[in-house]
Amino acid sequence: MVSCLSTGTSRKTVLLTTALIKAESKDGSYRVVRALLDQGSQGSFVTESTVQYLGLDKTPSKQVVIGVGGDKSATAKSSVILTLRSRIDPSVVIKVNAFVLKSVTALLPTTKIAKVEWVDLTDDDLADPEYYRPNKIDVLLGAEVYSQVIQEGIKKNITGSLLAQCTKLGWILSGTLDVDQTINTTRVTVLHSSVEEDDMLKKFWELEAEPPRKKMLTEEENKCVKLFAATTERDSNGRYIVRLPLRNVDPAWAVGETRSIAEKIFKGLEVKFKKNEKLKEEYGKVIKEYLQLNHMTKVPEVDYNNEKAIYLPHHAVVREDKETSKVRVVFDASCKGSKGMSLNDNIHCENVSSSSGTQEGYNTTTYSLAR
DSSP states (O other): BOOOOOOOOOOOOEOOEEEEEEOOOOOOOOEEEEEETTTTSSSSSEEEEHHHHHHHOEEEEEEEEEOHHHHGEEEEEEEEEEEEOOOHHHHEEEEEEEEESSSSOBBBBSSOOOOOOOOSGGGBBBTTTTTTSSSSOOOOOOOOHHHEEEEEEEOOOSSSOOEEEETTTEEEEEEEESSOOOOOOOOOOOOEEEEEOOHHHHHHHHHHHSSSOOOOOOHHHHHHHHHHHOOOOEEESSSSOOOOOBBBHHHHHHHHHHHHHHHHHHHHHHHHHHHHHHHHHHHHHHHHHHHHHHSOOOOOOGTTTTTTTOOEEEEEEEOOOOOOOOOEEEEETTOOOOOSSOTTTGGGOOOSOHHHHHHHGGGGGGBBBBO
16 A cells, blocks of 8 residues: 655645445445545455444455555455445445455545535535545545446536546545645645565564453443444444443433423523523524434424433533634433433443543433423
């Protein structure tokens, strides 16, 4: 894998071809992964975390990855068979043998870039609708796959600096673009990968002499890891969907009744709104934004009296020193229910994940009281 890195004062960056693809997991379901299409690579690669995410079985296969100047840049100890399906055309299915590495490249693009508006291409046409946002690469697909998906059809933007190529995965983009914000340095990455089996015996002792030390997980930590692997998904836009790591199958049973305390706190909030019209307006904007971004959804009428629902009180935190939004909505998952327990009391907060992140990241996924 050849990587070329340069720095300078230019406010432009080079965009490499990426695509969101559906990958088949061990249970037969398909999950969205982000791939880099590299026709300069003789092999295909997948990250270890993606293999675990899909639950795939690995096959021992020691391979050396050749980098810049013929140097050995990495060693793959295993490989997997990936079954990939196009998001654009579900009839397109590709099987590829991919070598497993800890990582295949850095975040791409290396910095946020300005989104390009095409006259005759929409986000739905693109292989990677969020090509302009830096994000991790799960899979690197080499020349073998590139030749299978490429199709006739090339478009250029007005300046001619960006090229769109039609593929079975959607239109892929590459070329030079302006960065989204002023930065002092830019990085350019060019990839070329090859795999060879030479010198494997020579390197075997070096690789195996000091096996990595693995931290022994506690029973609670193991539950967290298994729960995360079994329930985490990615939507069609490549965003992760993570479920609450609950200690109890029925948290409402452990917490007890929560609606009355949520209503009481909300009525207190309405009193503040009557005294402060500006607060009411700003608070309403935040709630509407949550709805528009699908960070929260309206509870169906059939669930109004759902005994298994946990209601999260919410209140306003006002920061006058903020230049943008001065009002922040805070959901209180630490509020105790009728049984003296809170939702946070029933969430795993182990060392394998950030306890503060767990509490803050999951609060808005359960029922919250809104009018």
